[in-house]
């Protein structure tokens with residue numbers, strides 16, 4: 220099993236995939252790990268619709284922009300990541316120590332959205348690392364028509380589209396050389 224260091228050093232954002240199915244068991248294991256990510260008040264706003272059927276993949280490809288269409292179509296599975304702006308509806312489970320209903324219920328939509336996005340993205344980072352750990356390559360992609368994704372795939376108006384992660388065994392031929400990253404001196408400050 221690769222170390223965390225290897226997962227980060229060698230893990231890439233794959234564009235296309237081999238035609239090999241992803242099991243429901245693997246997706247359930249992926250959620251079990253993702254759900255343990257730290258979030259404010261344990262609010263856990265990430266929601267996931269897993270597209271695993273050919274029909275669902277084709278429907279998702281129809282909502283994608285440009286080259287993303289064929290990239291989605293090549294994948295055996297895709298995770299449609301959403302955030303739930305009514306995340307606090309689950310606080311009796313997630314944060315039973317808080318007064319119910321929690322104060323977040325009376326926040327503005329902008330405040331709810333900011334908390335949901337911030338924390339769902341922490342979970343999304345864990346999701347990608349956990350997928351790699353389970354042997355699933357990942358292709359995060361944001362280029363979709365959000366309203367179409369929400370209309371076709373979400374049954375809850377409080378779930379908002381964030382981005383897609385293609386899942387499967389990535390085709391290394393689809394990779395560009397890894398782009399540089401920012402140096403410590405550029406991106407960080409020691410005070």
Ligand SMILES: Cc1cc2nc3c(=O)[nH]c(=O)nc-3n(C[C@H](O)[C@H](O)[C@H](O)COP(=O)(O)O)c2cc1C
Pocket residue numbers: 230231232233234287358359360361362363382397398
């Ligand atoms: C939120 C997000 C949105 C992205 N959107 C797209 C996209 O629409 N299409 C695409 O081909 N790649 C997309 N990418 C992939 C990035 O370009 C890729 O992660 C980045 O260049 C780093 O590549 P590497 O992980 O192979 O080093 C996206 C990645 C993230 C995290």
